[in-house]
Amino acid sequence: MTSNPHQYISLVTSLPHLGRLFSLKELPISDFRLKQRLSMLEPQHAALLKEMVEVTAWAGVARYDQDAEVIRSANRIIADLKDYPDLQHLVGARMETRTLIAALRRRRNGQESAGDIDNWGMGRWCASIKSNWSDPAFGLGHFMPWLSEAYRLMQSGDHISMERLVLTEVVRQLDHYGTMHDFDFEAVGIYVLRWVIVERWTRYNEADARDRLEALISLALKGPDADISLPKPQGFFSDTFSPLERSSS
Amino acid sequence: MNEFVVALGWFGLYAPVALGAIGSAWGCALGGSAAIGAMLDSDGGYGRFIGVSLMPSSQVIYGIVIMFSLQQSQVDAANGAALFGIGVLSGFTMLFTGIRQGEVLASAIHASKAKPEIFGISLAPAAVLEGFSVFALVFALVLAGSIPS
Numbered sequence: 001m002t003s004n005p006h007q008y009i010s011l012v013t014s015l016p017h018l019g020r021l022f023s024l025k026e027l028p029i030s031d032f033r034l035k036q037r038l039s040m041l042e043p044q045h046a047a048l049l050k051e052m053v054e055v056t057a058w059a060g061v062a063r064y065d066q067d068a069e070v071i072r073s074a075n076r077i078i079a080d081l082k083d084y085p086d087l088q089h090l091v092g093a094r095m096e097t098r099t100l101i102a103a104l105r106r107r108r109n110g111q112e113s114a115g116d117i118d119n120w121g122m123g124r125w126c127a128s129i130k131s132n133w134s135d136p137a138f139g140l141g142h143f144m145p146w147l148s149e150a151y152r153l154m155q156s157g158d159h160i161s162m163e164r165l166v167l168t169e170v171v172r173q174l175d176h177y178g179t180m181h182d183f184d185f186e187a188v189g190i191y192v193l194r195w196v197i198v199e200r201w202t203r204y205n206e207a208d209a210r211d212r213l214e215a216l217i218s219l220a221l222k223g224p225d226a227d228i229s230l231p232k233p234q235g236f237f238s239d240t241f242s243p244l245e246r247s248s249s
Numbered sequence: 250m251n252e253f254v255v256a257l258g259w260f261g262l263y264a265p266v267a268l269g270a271i272g273s274a275w276g277c278a279l280g281g282s283a284a285i286g287a288m289l290d291s292d293g294g295y296g297r298f299i300g301v302s303l304m305p306s307s308q309v310i311y312g313i314v315i316m317f318s319l320q321q322s323q324v325d326a327a328n329g330a331a332l333f334g335i336g337v338l339s340g341f342t343m344l345f346t347g348i349r350q351g352e353v354l355a356s357a358i359h360a361s362k363a364k365p366e367i368f369g370i371s372l373a374p375a376a377v378l379e380g381f382s383v384f385a386l387v388f389a390l391v392l393a394g395s396i397p398s
Binding site: 005006007009010011012013014015016017037182183 | 278279282283284285286287289290355356358359362363364
């Protein structure tokens with residue numbers, strides 16, 4: 001499936017520049033407007049984009065109970081993206097980043113080994129995580145320096161800086177592939193994935209974050225049956241849930 | 250054999266117009282698509298977006314000028330090959346520069362929407378491509394003067 005160049009030129013130029021991630025105070029384009037513009041997509045591309053957002057954004061992943069289901073879903077989407085290798089790499093890289101963060105959290109929570117990593121992680125680094133479980137950066141620190149920093153921030157309990165670090169790494173991956181695409185489906189996909197991150201960050205609010213943290217602490221203390229109401233996702237692309245909210249994955 | 254050369258001559262005579270028109274149409278469509286998209290995301294400056302998107306129109310005009318300069322009282326075996334060579338090659342130049350100009354204009358419109366202050370400088374690559382079209386035009390005119398009639 002190829003992109004119609006004229007259609008995608010109009011679509012890409014109709015999307016506002018997202019700017020720098022952490023300096024934005026408000027969204028350059030709302031969820032409603034974005035969906036309106038994305039109606040220019042070919043139906044097959046719209047379906048692919050929806051799948052891709054569902055597996056990369058936390059709002060989509062939150063509906064799965066088991067990590068293995070997320071992995072199955074990610075593998076299916078990677079297969080569906082066979083005509084778009086850069087998007088395949090992006091989804092794969094995103095899942096690998098998520099696997100690394102999950103491994104850091106599991107170790108912090110006292111897990112003594114990687115265990116059955118095939119059921120909760122995916123990608124190239126699973127073997128290294130398994131064989132270097134006691135290493136702060138799982139033996140990957142020499143070419144992923146952010147991992148050592150993530151370990152340090154997680155140990156110190158600086159969750160906001162940790163979130164910034166992870167989002168910076170994800171945006172770096174998006175920017176890397178974004179430079180290779182100007183006016184095609186990949187460019188639109190990368191824009192939407194970036195928008196999801198920007199949307200989440202701009203919605204962060206200190207007071208809300210404090211309330212959320214308190215609610216999560218209560219949830220952790222009362223156990224899984226506790227009746228705690230957390231904000232729900234507001235739209236299809238809205239990525240309300242932060243990876244910090246999950247304790248083990 | 251002579252008939253074949255004459256046929257090539259006529260082919261070369263019309264090639265700059267036909268290929269130039271294709272290049273202009275393609276380039277304007279690319280630039281125009283970007284301008285239309287940019288207008289959806291802008292509150293003003295529509296005229297400049299549409300204005301620059303029409304830049305690739307010049308290729309078909311150059312093609313028409315080349316065709317008139319190549320026009321002979323009679324196309325025959327003596328001038329057929331020259332008309333073919335000059336006409337087809339200059340036509341392909343117009344085709345290629347027209348399409349590429351449309352692409353760089355689309356990028357310029359997209360970039361200047363995010364950063365309006367670069368609007369002028371972002372047109373420099375399109376202007377350079379226009380320069381290459383003008384080179385092809387001028388030297389086609391020069392060579393047209395030495396075709397045996």
